[in-house]
Amino acid sequence: MTTLVETEGLMRILPETVPVTLVEDITLEIREKEFIAVTGPSGSGKSSLLYLLGLLDRPTRGTLKIGGRDAGPMDEKERARTRLEMLGFVFQFHFLLPEFTVRENVEIPMRKLGRLKREEMRERARELLGSLGLAEHLDKRPDQLSGGQRQRVAVARSLANDPPLILADEPTGSLDSKSSEQVFTILEKLVRDRGKTVVAVTHNLEMAERMDRRLHIVDGKIE
Template sequence: MEFALKAENIIKYFYEPVEFQALKGLSLEVKKGEFVSLIGKSGSGKSTLLYVLSTMDTDYEGNLEINGETLTGKKQNELARFRNEHIGFVFQFHYLLPEFSVLHNVMLPALKLGRYQRSEIEDRAYEKLKLLGIAEHAPKKASRLSGGQQQRVAIARALINEPAVIMGDEPTGNLDSANTQIVFDIFRELTSKYHQTIIAVTHDDEFARNSDRIIELKDGLII
């Protein structure tokens, strides 16, 4: 069995305003092609865990491995390169550049990675937009799209470098029920048809129930 991600005995403290242990020795494994929801009440540690898993937060104890590579202890510039190449991010807010075209927004992580010619990156970006049913919006400025369309552009951008894992932080948190369903259906198809691994923090019980597996946190522990 192939694992996309392994985390062993993750311990995380915050020291401001007082010392507080946010994660208390968590271990988890996520298989390739698995769609996992992280749930828990506010303050349970789920977002803190996602930031550790995504390599954005390196101030922790334990061991993190993604795509067979140990990331604990790597330098920030190495982690930034690894994130761009192997992790796609979908946040509650889409973080698109409003004055850039939809196509250019999707191309940005691949341009930064610099592995392919610009023309090939453009072709790949079109393919991702087509996959998400919004290719006809490619030349439009991102600011001209609806919230649901913008979130689909953000997913296309997350996919552009063929990441090992997509990490979502409340990816449907700003969407109405119809667009939440669209985003969920996209995630479902990405895992079932394309074997994309997805780990998403969510408050949406229905979203979580329909994913492959729920990991629930309480007081910094998996319950």
């Protein structure tokens, strides 16, 4: 299988008066078509690791390669371009822009990447939302949807540029049990049916047991 992400000795230290280590000496390989859970106590470094993998933060030490490219020498423009091409993000809170419609929110990553014409973006957003059971909600605002529906819109947005890797930070953490199961099933289908790789931080150990692989982090280290 193709390796999407590779890290060696990855560390993130906050340069406080007393330095705080968020992530310590993490070496791992993430391959295509994997469904990976990241678990651990609160404050153990799970989200910090995800932010490093997603190029939303820079490591203090160590190396990170995405798609075979070393992220270390990348400037901010290259990092932003790599995020748009390679990565999709789903957070605990959907972060949809309230002033835009559901369809327009899904179009935003496509507009930033600039590959498609306007009608092509509209059609892709329509297809993605339809595939997630949201065909009747294209022109609604996010505040007109339920929590589970908003999170499905966030999943559609993460797929906008067809990235190989989806990073999800507690994607079911703010949802009821029924909506949580729906979102989990969608993420699972992204791996099984669409060939995506999904790395998801979760406190839900029952869901973690249903995933392909589990990275358990304690005090910034993988156990």
